[in-house]
Structures are given as structure tokens and as C-alpha cells.
Amino acid sequence: MTQLSLIDPSALxxxxxxxxxxxxxxxxxxxxxxPNARQVDAALFALPKTDAASVQQYEARLRWLFSTLGLNADAPVLVYGENFDGSVARAAWALAFAGVKRVSVLAGPLAQADGVPLSREAPVFAAQPFALSAQRALLATADDIAATLGNAGTRIVDAREADDYRGTKAATKAGTNAGTNAGTKPGAGHIPGALHWDNRQELNAAGTLDTPDALAERFGALGLAKHEPIVVYCGGGPRASRTWLALQRAGYTRASVYQSSWGEWGARADLPVETSAN
Structure with missing residues (x-):
């Protein structure tokens, strides 16, 4: 199991x-x-579909990427970005999914890391085989969710905006990056039985994840129990990934992410949609 940790920029x-x-x-x-950072396109961590072939291709992409970057599943990896956003969280999730044992996330902008020397030089490293060990319990697929609908033992959490959840969004939006609602259609609604989570609730005033106790209290108020499996989704994966980090921080260790999220579910005519305004 991956050991996840958050690092405040002041402690970097x-x-x-x-x-x-x-x-x-x-x-x-x-x-x-x-100094030892490799620049990576955040889009490489996106998973648009969760059919078996797409998941296999995703695993192959991560194996190639982490091999090219010279990663080792036993060595610690730090992830950071412009801010502590969903793209950073999704990369952390992908590392955990691939079996990296120690993953740290910079919980804020690199610009706030005072006293940390920066480099303009290209790091020297060599590619090496990366032994990917897919942690499939961290990934929920569309078929997984469809099979559990109506099963009270699995809780589904929608981390999108309330208008998306209710199906009252006035205009279609597309995209898979943080801050967009991939695949949203007017009146689309949500996965049946999903609970709505305003993901702003997971942040404190400084813009990073709140304390474990505060998060546990809020997730508990939503009706989530730490012993039950939880699936989180959003528009295209990033926001759900940050909520997954928040759940981990609060002690909810059975949480998984439906990375393809509404971008896949909303596009499939064979999957049910609920439009209640709860």
C-alpha cells in the first residue's frame, strides 16, 4: 500500500x-x-475510458512513462505543480495506482517554498525498467459502478459543482483538465444514488487539505463510513483525485476513483442517470 504524505511549501x-x-x-x-525534477505533461495521467482495453493501454502508458523518467517503485516520488490542484492529485493517484510505495504531494505552489534552491539545468538520469504493479482497487470502472448500483455497501460520491450534479447546468462543457466538467450535458444529472460533495469543503483557508479530524467530520456528515468502499468521480478525474487524497487523509482507506468520470458515463446511452435535485 502506498504511503501518501502532504508537504507544506514552508517545509519543503x-x-x-x-x-x-x-x-x-x-x-x-x-x-x-x-534540482532532481522531471517535467511531465499532466495530461498523460488522464484515463478517458475504463473498458478493459483502455485500462490495459493506460497501464502500458504509465509503465513507459515511469520507465522513461527513471522511476523506481521503491524510491520516494514528490509531485508538484503551479498550485495544489486536481492535476497534481491525479498524478499522485496514478503513482499509487502503479504501485509506487512512497508518494509526497506539495500542498501549495512551489513559489511559496522559501529557502529551497532551484535549478535551470536539465537533470541527469537514465531510463530504467519500471515494475508496474497495478493497484486495481484504487480504480473504479464504469462496469464496476453499474454492477454496484442499488448496493448499499458501496457509496458513490460526485465531486462536481452542484449544478452539474443536479443536471441544471445551462451549457455544454468539454475537457478533462482541472476546472472543467468533462462531458457535461444540459440536464445530465448524476450517477444514480451518488452523494454530492462540494469539494471546496476539503480545503482550509490556505488552500490545502484540511486536518484529518475536520475532513473525517465532514465526510461523516455526508454519511460515509470508513469501513465501506467509496467511489469518487467528477467531470474527468482531477477533482475526484483530490477528494480521494482528502479521503485518504481522513482515514478512508477503501476509496477508489472513477477516473473517466462523467466524461465516459454521460456519453454512454446504456448507463442510467438520475436528475433529482437532492
Whole structure:
């Protein structure tokens, strides 16, 4: 099981050295990055569909990517971006899914990491085989969810905006990056039985995840129990990934992410949709 940790930018100088993945733009990366950081396009962590072939291709992509980046599943990896957003969380989820044992997330902008020397040099590293060990319990597929509908033993959490959840969004939106609602259609609604979670509730005033106790209290108020399996989805994966991190922080260790989220579910005519305004 992956050991996940959040690092405040003010404490980055005391963090253990290791490989870092920089999800910022190439321009930002070359203006100054952590000395051992590899620049990575956050879009590589997206999973648009969850049929068996797509999941296999996703695993192959992660194996190729992490091999190319010189990662080792036993060595610690730090992920950071422009801010502590869903793209950073999705990369952390992908590392855990691939079997990386120790994953840290910078819970804020790199610019706030005072006293940390930055480099404009290209890091020197060699590609090496990455032994991917897919943690399939962390990934929920459309078929997995369809099979559990009506089963009180699995809770489904919708981390999109309330208008998306209710199906009252006025205009179609598309995209899979953080801040968009991939695949949303007017009046679409949500997966039947899903609970709505305003994912702003997982953040404190500083814009990072709140304390474990505060998060546990809010998830408990939503009706979630730590012993039951939980599936989180959003528009295209990023926001659900951050909510997954929040659940992990609060002690909900049986949570998984439906990475394809509404981008896949809403596009499939064979999957049911609920439009109640609860």
C-alpha cells in the first residue's frame, strides 16, 4: 500500500530528497525547478475510458512513462505543480495506482517554498525498467459502478459543482483538465444514488487539505463510513483525485476513483442517470 504524505511549501527544504515530477508548464519549469525534477505533461495521467482495453493501454502508458523518467517503485516520488490542484492529485493517484510505495504531494505552489534552491539545468538520469504493479482497487470502472448500483455497501460520491450534479447546468462543457466538467450535458444529472460533495469543503483557508479530524467530520456528515468502499468521480478525474487524497487523509482507506468520470458515463446511452435535485 502506498504511503501518501502532504508537504507544506514552508517545509519543503526539510523533506527527504528524491525524484520529483514537475507538472507546471515547460516555461515555468525552465525558469526554475527542483534540482532532481522531471517535467511531465499532466495530461498523460488522464484515463478517458475504463473498458478493459483502455485500462490495459493506460497501464502500458504509465509503465513507459515511469520507465522513461527513471522511476523506481521503491524510491520516494514528490509531485508538484503551479498550485495544489486536481492535476497534481491525479498524478499522485496514478503513482499509487502503479504501485509506487512512497508518494509526497506539495500542498501549495512551489513559489511559496522559501529557502529551497532551484535549478535551470536539465537533470541527469537514465531510463530504467519500471515494475508496474497495478493497484486495481484504487480504480473504479464504469462496469464496476453499474454492477454496484442499488448496493448499499458501496457509496458513490460526485465531486462536481452542484449544478452539474443536479443536471441544471445551462451549457455544454468539454475537457478533462482541472476546472472543467468533462462531458457535461444540459440536464445530465448524476450517477444514480451518488452523494454530492462540494469539494471546496476539503480545503482550509490556505488552500490545502484540511486536518484529518475536520475532513473525517465532514465526510461523516455526508454519511460515509470508513469501513465501506467509496467511489469518487467528477467531470474527468482531477477533482475526484483530490477528494480521494482528502479521503485518504481522513482515514478512508477503501476509496477508489472513477477516473473517466462523467466524461465516459454521460456519453454512454446504456448507463442510467438520475436528475433529482437532492
Amino acid at each position: 527544504s526539510q523533506a527527504s530528497a528524491g525524484i520529483a515530477l514537475d507538472l507546471r508548464s515547460p516555461d515555468s519549469y525552465w525558469q526554475g525547478h527542483l
